[in-house]
């Protein structure tokens with residue numbers, strides 16, 4: 001059987017973000033720069049996908065959701081550039097985790 005290549009729903013992308021957050025959390029106690037970069041790149045890619053499918057109630061909410069996902073992608077991308085040490089990773093991860101929380105308290 002051949003399944004069509006459907007774009008993930010926001011819910012599906014959120015599940016991926018949640019899995020990526022488990023990997024990201026583990027790095028806080030057992031840091032590895034290569035894995036940390038992969039986690040950040042994954043956040044950036046997932047945030048971009050989420051921004052392309054997210055819709056709120058009306059244009060203003062949709063714009064706000066897209067902006068929030070953009071911000072998350074920018075934070076993740078910026079931190080994934082160049083040398084990534086543990087302190088820089090921790091800062092980016094905590095900022096991204098705060099983005100999850102603040103968007104969920106507004107929209108989830």
Ligand code: HEC
Pocket residue numbers: 010011014015017018021064065066068069072096097099100101103104107108
């Ligand atoms: C810009 C807004 C926004 C950001 C940022 C965001 N989320 Fe979400 N999240 C949502 C919304 C809206 C839903 C509800 C989606 C639905 O039920 O269709 C949701 C749902 C979820 C769910 C439940 C999925 C399910 O199966 O019902 C999980 C888990 C989740 N998010 C994890 C995360 C994690 C982890 C992060 C950060 C790395 C994050 N989200 C960042 C808006 C956001």
